[in-house]
Amino acid sequence: MKIVFLDQYSLGNSDLSAIKSLGEYTGYDRTAPEDVLERCKGATVVISNKVYLSRETMAQLPDLKLIAIAATGMNNVDLEAAAELGIEVKNVSGYSTYSVSEATLGAALSLLRNSVYYDRYFKSGAYAATSDIFHFGRPISMLRGKHWGIIGLGAIGRQVATLAEAFGCQVAYHSTSGVAREEHYPAMELSELLAWADVISIHCPLNARTAGLIGSKELQAMKPTAIIINVARGGIIDEAALANALNNRTIAAAALDVFSKEPLPSSPLYSLNDPDALLASPHTAWAADDAVEQLVEGIFANIKNFLLSLQS
DSSP: OEEEESOGGGGTTOOOHHHHTTSEEEEOSOOOGGGHHHHHTTOSEEEESSOOBOHHHHHTOTTOOEEEESSSOOTTBOHHHHHHTTOEEEOOOSTTHHHHHHHHHHHHHHHHHTHHHHHHHHHTTTTTTOSOSOOOSSOOOOSTTOEEEEEOOSHHHHHHHHHHHHTTOEEEEEOSSOOOOOOSSOBOOHHHHHHHOSEEEEOOOOSTTTTTOBOHHHHHHSOTTOEEEEOSOTTSBOHHHHHHHHHTTSSSEEEESOOSSSSOOSOGGGGOSSGGGEEEOSSOTTOOHHHHHHHHHHHHHHHHHHHHHHHO
């Protein structure tokens, strides 16, 4: 059985020996759209994180029986076409819940304590050059006692809520699906949540309801001391509106791990009046080593179970 991994780089330097043991394995660090068809020819299993598999491509791959998604999101596959062509599509869920939740808490703590500024102050030599023991260049705030608003109370949102409560926060949430559920935390309309919260964190999917969910109007509704964190999907926050809000001090700060385009090209976020008002990372909230290891185990299990189903 031939197994092809189209974007192996997306798992970093993970040990893929278990997956490789399942068949004749070929891994490509990256695959351009024009190379997808040729590289997948003859493969029974194709592994992909972000490389798109279209109806046209899959229709020309008679040997393809399983697409193993190296992620939770499945928007890199035409699922309707896969079903019509008899190709199974399996993703891996739950592996990044704790990693993303911890990244969210870490971002909040870093912004509230201005950790990046104080680290730079020390390493620049400015601290060594003064006779002052203390430096109060930027405000430092505690998480305890803050109102934490969560947009999207799924698995990650619930874990963030648990961590926020442990740090002494009062938690409320907004459901982007509009589905009413019995929850431990009070539900609020979006405008109410934005006005109430000191910290807003986003954990909802990107869809027709959430695209551009946070724009100029919503940012204006927030407290000038509030921070906003997006570890969900780019496109939920209007990046130009966010840059304006940070430049105008409409809100205090933001943390972004996801962007409307990845990598993010030219953007006003790169030239803020106050660079310390933004904490940014290149889509790494999910990528703790422990979480990537669980993802690899999930991919292996999906392929192994598929092979067992062929034998039964």
